[in-house]
Amino acid sequence: MAAYNIQAGGQLQGSSIMAIPFIDLGIQRERIGAKIEEAVLKVIKHGAYIMGPEVRSFEANMSAFAGSKHTLSCANGTDAIELILLGLGVGKGDAVFVPAFTFVATAEVVPMTGAEPVFVDIQADTYNIDPVKLEASIEAVLKEGRLKPAAIIAVDLFGQPADYPALSVIAKKYGLYLICDSAQAFGCTIDGKQPLEWCVATATSFYPAKPLGCYGDGGAVATNDDALMERLVSFRVHGGATATDAATMNYTHEAKYLNVRIGMNSRLDTIQAAVLIEKLNIFAEEIALRQNVARRYNELLGGKVISVPHVKEGYVSTWAQYTIEHANRDALQLHLREKGVPSAVYYPIPLHQQPGYSMFTSGTGDLAVSEAKSKTVISLPFSPYLDAATQDEIVAAVLSFEG
Template sequence: MLPFIDLASQRARIAGKIDAALARVLAHGQYINGPEVRAFESQLAAFCGATHTLANANGTDALALPLMAWGVGRGDAIFCPAFTFAATAEVAPWVDATPVFVDVLPDTYNIDPASLEAAIAGIKREGKLRPKVAIAVDLFGQPADYPRLAEICRREGLKLIADSAQAFGCTLDGEHPMHWADATTTSFFPAKPLGCYGDGGATLTNSEADLAAMRSFAVHGAGSDKYDNIRIGMNSRLDTMQAAILIEKLAIFADEIRERNIVAERYRQMLPNAVKTPKVIAGGVSTWAQYTIEIENPDNLAAHLRNDGIPTARYYPKPLHQQSAYRAFPVGAGGMNVSDDICKRVISLPMHAYLDEATQEKIAGSVRGFCDAGG
């Protein structure tokens, strides 16, 4: 079976550097809060034009920490897309707030600004919840429509989070999501475009006050020192080993994003017209966490490709508002028609910076064979 995401090729490229970085950590022994953590935080902030980074334990904590810092809680509505990974919505009930689902756009799969406006209006009309936060997800690698989202959030008095777990490094008109968002979050889960060798995450902010509050929440609500607890917090840190790995991976990340875009363009040219290939927002640069196509029989295509030794994945066969854990939460006025529709057809092909043309031709040829045989 071909790899779906080829971490081994990336490892081969920088093995010497990573091994040396890990040896340095083993030599100094500061496994928690070592110098690599602070160095990585500064480098990550510089990469995406943010003032501050708080490195933390995973991309889910990264979303929860700004909510905690802003005092979001009971009676507050957090708007998020229905077509995303569970972590995006999960953090709302964590802080006792309510996720309100918003539909996505049929071409980019990112949160639909018109659906967000309708959802906010509906919640205000009902009068039970206070609209507080919108979480936009940069799904599959590409930026959401931040100029419109930021305008809506400013007008409605909402905080805006960019959940860039799948898309850290993406840009819109040359700007990173941080240009518009109050906080940007990411995940360093190994399969993400910028991943480590375990779990990790980060929250980026331009606010010194938010950074201070989040740092406190991430260390058990610490005040002036570790044994002065002024908040009910949590334990959410990025290990020094992971920071050391990420410093080496960040050094080649811009190059990998370029490579991923070359691979995506080749897919676009190679795949048959019978499949719908992805569309990136005008002015956007995707980091291509996934290369997701639409086809009428995705499960049959998956079986056909598997026969040819090609793995696939289905992100997402069931949107969140249909999941048993989330069914009771409100959906925005206007419904979830697009999310309900696209989930039936989406299927993702192998995608990574080290996918060569011959391998892609094999994959595209197999898709063509499936379509020629009538799908």
């Protein structure tokens, strides 16, 4: 069985050495590998590689799981966020508020639409966008007067939902779209409700290391908004005419070749949909297993490092990462490496300090928490199937660090 490590750079590396994997995909493969192989072979044989029947089935299963009216699968999580922005008509002259402490994709899609990202600080205990600082940023952008506040993209970092009840009050007050980047957290809940309860649309990623991952790239948008869904379908495939467009236009050729808007090509491969159907079948159980692994880490490490993850009352995290903090983080990472324990730093540089993003300074207030966290966070190996002996080995390696 191959052991898979996700390196800090985000690349999957296959290896036959039984080192501790950072994210162990092998045990799940042992569990449902035969079903997945059968499903993939079925696609290879039926030949509908693009938008085949598995894509529709998977979208329906996702909607049932998330309680959403619609699911639109697409090529990856980055496109899922961009599709939402395009579908909502966000573009030139608009300000989109994003956390400074997130994966770059959250902000990257914003200038792609012509809009500008405005970086907002995070809360120290959850790593998610700070509603109080968000409101200050919106006010600052309004006062500056150059950009029009249009949308907020909240991120469910490391698997924990952002504070949607508070964020939705602010979104309503200022007339902004609230969008959820749940790339790391599909399946997370607040009081049993998924983020879509408060957002116009949620985006997720099926990158292999994500809680629900496929065997390549993939992503999806969930929404309850019929008109938005119609536009998403169009933007997903080259801006083709929707039923509404077609009804109001005169043409004689196939609707597929009537390109009404500038779209993209962002389809989920049928083979990946077939993989995801099988993985979604066991996903609820895996979310429950993840809680046990996280609880045990918290018990073993709580009080012994600067911080262990804090999940708010009523919130359920899907634990894309188990992230602790240490004052001497880089030395701890080196120590763990010497002990054969892989780790990762998400994220070493907040986005406002990234060379490609430092020009976006509108509305930027105090980003001190993002800056501080980037120096102390370190994520430990995590999987729903992490066994107690391996977990003990990881914890012992952390606790043996004397720096």
